Amino acid sequence: MSGNGSVSCCAQPGALVVIAALPLCQLRDTLDSMEYQLFEGGFIPAGYGAEGACDWPDIDRVEYGSAVDQVLSGAFPLRCACAMDCADAVSLVQEVGHVVL
Amino acid sequence: MYDNLKSPGRNDECWCGSGRKYKKCHLDFDERLQSLYEQGFEVPQRSLLKTPEEIEGIKRSAAINIGVLDLVAERIGAGVSTEEIDKWIYDYTVEHGGIPADLDYEGYPKSVCTSINEVVCHGIPSPDDVLKDGDIVNVDCSTILDGYYSDSSRMFCIGEVSDEKRRLVEETKKALEAGLAAVKPWGLLGDVGAAVHEYAHAQGFSVVREFGGHGIGLEFHEDPFVSHVSEPGTGMVLAPGCCFTIEPMINMGGHKIDMTDPNGWTVRTADRKPSAQWEVQLVVTETGYELLSW
Numbered sequence: 001m002s003g004n005g006s007v008s009c010c011a012q013p014g015a016l017v018v019i020a021a022l023p024l025c026q027l028r029d030t031l032d033s034m035e036y037q038l039f040e041g042g043f044i045p046a047g048y049g050a051e052g053a054c055d056w057p058d059i060d061r062v063e064y065g066s067a068v069d070q071v072l073s074g075a076f077p078l079r080c081a082c083a084m085d086c087a088d089a090v091s092l093v094q095e096v097g098h099v100v101l
Numbered sequence: 102m103y104d105n106l107k108s109p110g111r112n113d114e115c116w117c118g119s120g121r122k123y124k125k126c127h128l129d130f131d132e133r134l135q136s137l138y139e140q141g142f143e144v145p146q147r148s149l150l151k152t153p154e155e156i157e158g159i160k161r162s163a164a165i166n167i168g169v170l171d172l173v174a175e176r177i178g179a180g181v182s183t184e185e186i187d188k189w190i191y192d193y194t195v196e197h198g199g200i201p202a203d204l205d206y207e208g209y210p211k212s213v214c215t216s217i218n219e220v221v222c223h224g225i226p227s228p229d230d231v232l233k234d235g236d237i238v239n240v241d242c243s244t245i246l247d248g249y250y251s252d253s254s255r256m257f258c259i260g261e262v263s264d265e266k267r268r269l270v271e272e273t274k275k276a277l278e279a280g281l282a283a284v285k286p287w288g289l290l291g292d293v294g295a296a297v298h299e300y301a302h303a304q305g306f307s308v309v310r311e312f313g314g315h316g317i318g319l320e321f322h323e324d325p326f327v328s329h330v331s332e333p334g335t336g337m338v339l340a341p342g343c344c345f346t347i348e349p350m351i352n353m354g355g356h357k358i359d360m361t362d363p364n365g366w367t368v369r370t371a372d373r374k375p376s377a378q379w380e381v382q383l384v385v386t387e388t389g390y391e392l393l394s395w
Contacts, residue, residue, distance in 0.1 A: 001203055001214055001243055001252065002222045002348055002378075003315030005326035091310050091356065 017089045020081035102131065103138035104146045117152050133287075134340060142289075143337045145325070150342030151318050155249070156384055156393070159318050159344065162199065163251035163382065163394035166244040169193040170255055170395075173242075179234045179260045183215035186240060187226035194244055202243035202250055202321050209366060214241040214254075221309055221350050221358055221368040221376045234260030237270055239378045241348075243321065250317050252346055253394035254380035265353065266375055269306065273351040273377040276301040276308075280329070280347045284383065284390045288339050294331030297349045301329075307356035309376070312368065314346040317382060339385045344393070348380030 084092075102108050108123070108131060109116055115126035131147070138144045151159065169190055176189065190213040194201045201212035209225075216224035216239040217232070224230075224239075232238060241254035256270045276297045283296035294313070301308050314327030325337045329349040337343075354374030362369070370376050382394040 001206065001209070001241060001321070002312040002350065002380075003322050003326050003346075005311065005313050005328055 016083050017086045018081055018083050019089050019092070102147075103135055103144060104148070106147055116147065117150075118154065119152070130340070134338070137338050143325075145337055145340050145343055149316060149323060149344075150340060151344045151384055152342070155318060156344070156391075158247060158249035159251055159382075159384075159393050162244050162246035162249040163253075165194055165197045165199045165246060166242055166251040166253055166394045168197065169244070170240065170242055170253065173240050174255070174257070177232070177238075177240070177257050177259070179232055179236075181232050182228050183217070183224070183226035183230040183232070183238075184228040186215055187211045187213050190242055198246060200245040202245045202252070203241075206321060215239070216241070216367075216376070216378070218375050219370045219373045221352070221370055222312055222378060223366040223368055225364055225366055232259045235262055235266075236260075237262060237266050237375060237377060241378070241380060245321075248319065250319070250321050251394040252317055252321070252380065252382050254348060254378060255395075256377050256379055268304075269351065269353050269375055269377045272301070272304045272306065273349060274379045276304075276306075276329075276349050276351055277347055277379045277381065280349065281381070281383070281390070284339060284347075284385060286339060286341050286385050286387055286389065289334060289336050290325060290327065290339055290345075291331035291336030292333050293347060294328045294336075295333040297329040297347070298331070301349065301351050307352045307354065309350035309352060309358060310356060311358060311360075312350060314348045314380070316343070316345045318344040341385050341387050343385045344382070346380055346382045348378055350376055350378045352376045 106116070111124040111128065112122050115121050115123045117127055119126050134144045172189060172193055173186060177186065191201055191204070194212065203209050203214060204212045211226045213226060214223050215226050215230070216222055217230060217236055222241070236259040238257050238259065239254050240257065243250065243252040256273065258267060258270060279300040280293045280297040283292045285292070298308050308329050310328070310330050313329050316323030316325055325345065327345055327347060352370050352374060353376070354370060354372040357371035359369045359371045381392055383390045383392050
């Protein structure tokens with residue numbers, strides 16, 4: 001029986017996530033504020049990981065657009081951000097870099 | 102030590118149970134792992150490394166696993182239902198003193214996974230699924246014997262299979278072999294998946310990303326997860342004693358999968374084009390690797 005490695009997408013592969021580019025030189029300062037600023041009225045649970053993905057609020061694409069705007073306009077130096085399905089996001093990141101699940 | 106386990110004294114008995122003094126057994130080995138850890142590499146917990154005794158136990162389990170797949174190879178053909186295959190697996194395994202590892206694993210209802218055509222993995226045997234001429238099917242079998250786990254799978258072409266399906270089956274096996282060739286003691290696990298991915302992609306196929314191989318031996322699914330799309334030069338150090346499966350799922354079409362089957366298990370290709378999979382279980386040795394189940 002095959003092993004399941006993409007825990008973040010096995011339960012909700014269609015869940016929307018935000019992928020953002022963070023300059024490494026400023027990553028430390030960014031992470032401190034990022035945890036609580038990505039969603040208006042919400043937050044990413046501390047220690048977010050595969051388990052956290054299933055607890056994300058059900059936000060439709062219109063709201064996600066505003067969430068992405070918040071990310072880009074926030075007080076942290078993101079280069080760009082986009083919203084996509086969790087399964088696509090995991091596949092993209094696995095294709096181009098190191099994935100922490 | 103990196104795994105928070107206390108190491109024995111130099112003249113104490115080694116942690117591996119060999120009975121030898123630590124300084125004559127795993128001292129240098131552990132120091133090498135510690136050094137790699139301090140350099141930033143991902144290293145296996147010592148609890149994952151299989152001792153010679155454990156490897157022998159896994160081999161005894163694998164003898165049943167290999168035997169039952171050989172039986173399937175003799176009997177499978179058009180007109181056989183996957184329910185019948187399930188019964189063969191159950192009867193043979195139990196008759197030889199083993200337990201089908203799939204049965205009741207996290208609620209899985211059968212003794213084997215039978216994945217036909219566009220089913221990527223975790224096809225559940227059914228009397229309604231009768232193999233027909235032109236089908237390709239993966240039979241994924243796992244056995245428990247005396248607490249030791251073995252796991253392997255094979256593809257079967259039923260009757261006259263199309264050229265493109267046959268090529269998919271053959272090239273998937275070669276992709277697996279490319280992954281095996283990348284297994285080097287003290288190498289990195291990411292090289293294995295990278296080799297699989299590179300080979301499959303060169304043949305015009307895609308590789309499933311969400312599912313892959315896994316550590317195995319004392320539990321069914323242990324660390325590490327074995328991605329078949331990993332980057333070279335990444336992943337866990339393949340220290341001797343690491344025991345895991347390589348089991349690429351290769352798609353004729355795109356890599357995307359559909360996990361919406363109401364049974365909660367069966368995975369299909371999103372574009373409904375065929376998928377193939379071969380699986381072996383191996384242990385890394387001081388000089389290379391040894392296949393345990395196929």
